[in-house]
Amino acid sequence: MKATQTQDRPDERISPLAFKDYRSFLLAHVQSKKSANPSWSYTVWARQLGLKSSSTLIMILNGQRNPGRGLLQDFSRFFKFNESERQYFADLVRLAKAHSDVQLSMAVMKQLEERNPGKGFRLLDQDTFIAVSQWHFFAIREMVQLREFREDPEWIASHLQFPVKPEKIEEALQTLLRLNLISRDPQGRLQATASHLDTTNDISSEGLKRHHEQQLANASHCLRALSPESREISGGCFSIKSESLPRAKEMIRSFAVKLCNELEAKGGDQIFQIELAFFPLTKPIKDGIQ
Secondary structure, eight states, rough: OHHHHHHHOOTTTTGGGOOHHHHHHHHHHHHHHHHHHTTHHHHHHHHTTTSSHHHOOOOOOOOTTOOHHHHHHHHHHHHOOOOOHHHHHHHHHHHHHTOHHHHHHHHHHHHHHHHSSSSOOOOHHOOOOOOOOHHHHHHHHHHHHSTOOSSOOHHHHHHHHHOOHHHHHHHHHHHHTTTTTTEEEETTTEEOOOOOOOOOOOOOOOHHHHHHHHHHHHHHHHHSSGGGGGGGOOOOOOOOOOGGGGHHHHHHHHHHHHHHHOOOOOOOOOOOOOOOOOOOOOOOOOOOOO
């Protein structure tokens, strides 16, 4: 048993400080172990962590749950974290758990930035993160352009496809006004502005990840809740050369922009979201590997 544990000890070159997501760190460890030892398994790792089975680890890596306090301590001992790494890893887990709590998320990201400056946990301000990370903000921004729009949180709530409390809608309107994403015309009516948020350099990607997670969840709901006549959800599966990936992403983005530019209509009667997902179903398969 001692020889096995020595052979399967964690790769000390991998540090959580190099990651912005705790699952990415754990997956990097998994990939490292499998590359070094094809017979390595989750069962072996679970045994080393003192778990009864590997199911907990698999659920965590699949995003179905997060580690509790006891498993956090087990990870810390297993990876031999120093104090800085231990606190940073624990904060990454806290960030994942605070998914629906914007205020707590921002507090945790501030701690992460202080613990590991320059890693990318940067925020312009609270309003920007709130607007980017919650799906209904941009839906409301577009709704003000509808012919029958009414500046009434109750009316807006009743016309959103997914539930949002009226008080949250009122907060969204005030935030959008502060960010100049909407404004008032000379008659005092709300209107969308030409302003936009820079979400590539000045704001943490955490907000964008949450936004897309919510929109993909909305799409999943619409798959069964709405008739095919009311939505379009389709997909395809095909092989591609790795060097063609940048071109594929460029084509997808170009299509989304073209669709919006050609069909967006002032005074429309409904708001739609386009959410395109293009992702690998396999790991890279190199020549000569069976």
